[in-house]
Amino acid sequence: MTMEQRTLDQNEYVQRTLKNKQEFSLKKFFLQWEWLLILVFLLVIVINTSLSPYFLNAAGLRDATMVFLDKGFIVFPMVMIMILRDIDISVGSTVALSSVIMATLYNTLNVPMGAALVICLLVGALCGLINGLLIVKFKELSAVIVTLATMILYRGIAYVILEDQASGNFPEWFSFFGWGSVAGIPFILIAFTILAIVFTLLLHKTTFGRQVYAMGNNDTASRFSGVRVDRIKVIVFTLAGLMAAITAIFLASRMGSTRPNVAMMYELDVIAMVALGGISTAGGKGRMIGAIIAVFIIGYLQYGLGLINIPSQTMLIIIGLLLLVSVAVPKMKVNWKFKKSGSKRKLE
Amino acid sequence: MSDYVLELKGITKEFPGVRALDNVDFKLKPGQIHALMGENGAGKSTFIKVITGVHAPNEGEMFLNGERVEFSNPNDAQEKGIAAIYQHVTSYPDLSVTENIFMGHERIQKFTGRILWKEMHDEAKKILRSLGSSIDPKSEMGALSVAQQQIVEIAKAISTKAKIIIMDEPTAALTSRESEELYKITENLRDQGASIIFISHRFEDMYRLASQVTVLRDSKYIGSWGIEEISNEDLIIAMVGREINQVFPERKGEIGEKLLEVEGLGKAGYFADVSFTLHKGEILGLTGLVGAGRTEVCQSLFGIMPYDKGSIVLNGEKVKIQSPKEAIRLGIGYLPEDRQKQGLVLQWSIGRNISLSALSAIGNKGWLRDKKEFAIAKELAEKVHVKANSIFDLVSSLSGGNQQKVAVAKLLTAELDIIILDEPTKGVDVGAKSAIYEIINELASQGYGIIMISSEMPEVIGMSDRIAVMRAGRIVKILNRAIATQEAILEASMTDSTEKNAG
Structure with missing residues (x-):
């Protein structure tokens, strides 16, 4: 062994202490995606206010919030699904199927509304459970194909049950979900806030959430580390189904009825919100709070554009562009850093 | 021309x-x-x-x-x-x-x-x-x-x-x-x-x-x-015929009672009839050519690739291992060969990597406990001498040897009896190699039973108490350290002996 090697070895054995307090970096703190989102959110408010005098109207904003928040419930589990590098495009169909079953149980089979609600939640969770089981059992099938199939399937079943009919006549109290308020605050906003806190804690403060991130970054290493990868995936997809059923309840309550073609394209709005929220489709990155801000950005953007009579087709263009920019900007940021530092490390 | x-x-x-x-x-x-x-x-x-x-x-x-x-x-x-x-x-x-x-x-x-x-x-x-x-x-x-x-x-x-x-x-x-x-x-x-x-x-x-x-x-x-x-x-x-140019650290500690007894383990298409024992404080080298089935046997013991034949007796009790989670619970840890793909989450910090396989112990009813997590990560990272500034340094920024030490630290979070190391010094420079040998010996002297897969002859001979040589999915020879030579191992791993139709 040469001298050089020996010194090297000795260095290896020198007891070093590692810090276990993270240094706070102001620059890092402000370089977070969420700040940009808050900026975009404020921009949306400012532009909307300057374009329409009706925008900053308490009652108007309140009603608008009640309209777009229903799909926001699905955003929570979708964040986890996309961190897992998967996707679920069947959630809109799950909303339709669970609400149609709920309405049919109450109207045709005379099941009490309370029981119908519970069954609605169970149906949604079952839809998600089926997705999850299929995805972990048939590893060669990607989540997009599995949920494409069940998207068609669940919607199809909803049509078979109700044909092209609407089903309403819910009891009086049921309208509370969609229209009720507590102390002037819409009930849906309260529910959304509570669930937002629950899901934020679940993702960021529990061992479950940590394992979700681990799987999104490296599925194989997670398995080798004893993470029960299949189980976690099934739970996350089941949560997506359950949240879709909650959306179904709020939607049916607000509309006063349901039909098999409700919640069309909800999955796309939800995925757009999650992507804008900074959850990378490459998996493993992003935070719940970003997606929550994105729900409000897209919601108020749509409302504002509606107020100044922009046709819904044009609205699609604007939201499409916003989404493109939002997924492209982080890449540009990384590229720029890459060039500036002259680092030879390859980008993912 | x-x-x-x-x-x-x-x-x-x-x-x-x-x-x-x-x-x-x-x-x-x-x-x-x-x-x-x-x-x-x-x-x-x-x-x-x-x-x-x-x-x-x-x-x-x-x-x-x-x-x-x-x-x-x-x-x-x-x-x-x-x-x-x-x-x-x-x-x-x-x-x-x-x-x-x-x-x-x-x-x-x-x-x-x-x-x-x-x-x-x-x-x-x-x-x-x-x-x-x-x-x-x-x-x-x-x-x-x-x-x-x-x-x-x-x-x-x-x-x-x-x-x-x-x-x-x-x-x-x-x-x-x-x-x-x-x-x-x-x-x-x-x-x-x-x-x-x-x-x-x-x-x-x-x-x-x-x-x-x-x-x-x-x-x-x-x-x-x-x-x-x-x-x-x-x-x-x-x-x-190279000289053994690495100095292997002195072994302390004694070989104790029997920990593991593998009998007739088999997995169709990968390995067959694999039997061996492992004792407390013992290092069992597992060698043979690449593709001889060494990794597959060990991944079977760890539940990644469930075996379909044979039995495993652990601490005198017959067990069936179906998943890594179960293996860890039973006290078997595995350090994968490909640490970048199988061992570590490169984009994560040292601390998070170390705590990943111990989340249930670190958590309190499912809630993460930062203080406990950081303390465990710090203690173990220092125990294996990871060179870094803090446990928040990203693993991707570490050298191969230091990454491997993080992977070893990760194993130590669980209460293990047996540690399986799959090519622990692959892609690691000479200095870090000695450090890893030191750690392995230290673990053995603490009473862990260690199975070390390695293709490097001097390493196998220098480190192991006994050496099992695999060829075409079977253990063809188990040699004691005293009589093991590179020639004997190479001959066993290459020459078609009686097991002509193995596998």
Whole structure:
């Protein structure tokens, strides 16, 4: 062994202490995606206010919030699904199927509304459970194909049950979900806030959430580390189904009825919100709070554009562009850093 | 005109931090079958990749029929008539045999660009017949046996009019009868004027075919001999004969009671009839050639690849291990060979990596406890001497050796009895290697039973109390440290002994 090697070895054995307090970096703190989102959110408010005098109207904003928040419930589990590098495009169909079953149980089979609600939640969770089981059992099938199939399937079943009919006549109290308020605050906003806190804690403060991130970054290493990868995936997809059923309840309550073609394209709005929220489709990155801000950005953007009579087709263009920019900007940021530092490390 | 179809002089190839080839010479005569031999990691594969234009050498010259050539990519080499058939067939399993043979040089009608299927099928059939094979060119590649796929690869080499054909361990996955057919085909090719470089770990291949043998060791050229000039023993010495240049740390502690008893473990297609015992404080080396089934046996013990035969007795109790989670609960930890893909989450900090397999212990009813997590991570990272500033440094920023230490620290979070280390010093520099050996010995003296898979002979001999040698999915020999020599291990792992039809 040469001298050089020996010194090297000795260095290896020198007891070093590692810090276990993270240094706070102001620059890092402000370089977070969420700040940009808050900026975009404020921009949306400012532009909307300057374009329409009706925008900053308490009652108007309140009603608008009640309209777009229903799909926001699905955003929570979708964040986890996309961190897992998967996707679920069947959630809109799950909303339709669970609400149609709920309405049919109450109207045709005379099941009490309370029981119908519970069954609605169970149906949604079952839809998600089926997705999850299929995805972990048939590893060669990607989540997009599995949920494409069940998207068609669940919607199809909803049509078979109700044909092209609407089903309403819910009891009086049921309208509370969609229209009720507590102390002037819409009930849906309260529910959304509570669930937002629950899901934020679940993702960021529990061992479950940590394992979700681990799987999104490296599925194989997670398995080798004893993470029960299949189980976690099934739970996350089941949560997506359950949240879709909650959306179904709020939607049916607000509309006063349901039909098999409700919640069309909800999955796309939800995925757009999650992507804008900074959850990378490459998996493993992003935070719940970003997606929550994105729900409000897209919601108020749509409302504002509606107020100044922009046709819904044009609205699609604007939201499409916003989404493109939002997924492209982080890449540009990384590229720029890459060039500036002259680092030879390859980008993912 | 030169005496050699292919001549390489002073080839050196460096990768960041590694010298994969160091001043290697090689001479290939026309119509010769030339065996290239060496241990795992001796540099054979890199050498082949230089010849086929995959890697450009940093230094050295290459001559083709006396003419100096430089390849900047594999196409250049192919145009000059060099073809390689790799160990793991790189074919298109869903395409037909014909398409595989003509991939990249399809017969196409001029102007229209139409593919001349009939012509290609006929040509493919002709080549295959000339190889004495009756494979239907229209059949699907994936439906063929490994041996047949290899013949198709050879046909592909012929169709490109290759004059120099390189075969990288073609017999590794073949039965002895299939090997015999391959020998005949290879001899046929030679008789038709092709020159062949034949890489194999099997001595029988070499004696049956080659007229010349060149040995590489530790990235260096050792020598080249006519097949009659060198004895089996001298050849083995040429392949392994380095001095043991690593100092292995002194062992403390004693070997205790029996921890693990594996009896007749088997998994169809991977390994069979594997039996061994492991004691407290013992290091059991598990060696053999790459592909002998070492990793598969250990992954079975860890529940990644559940076994379908045999029994495992752990601390006197019969257990069935079906998942890594269960294995960890029973006290078995596994350090994977590919730490970047299987061992660590590179994008994560040291601390998060260490805590990942211990989340249930760190958590309180499912809630993360930062303080506890950081304390455990810090303690273990320091225990294995990870060099970093804080436990928040990203693992991707660490050197290979330090990454490996993080992976070891991760194992120590669980209450384990048995630690399986799969090539623990692979891709780690010399200094860090000694540090890892030190850690392994320390663990053994604390009473862990350790199974260490390694392809590096000095490491296996220097570290293990007993050495189990695997070959073709079976343990062929278990040697005590006192009597283990590199020669004995290599002989056991390479020579076809009584287990002719193993696996």
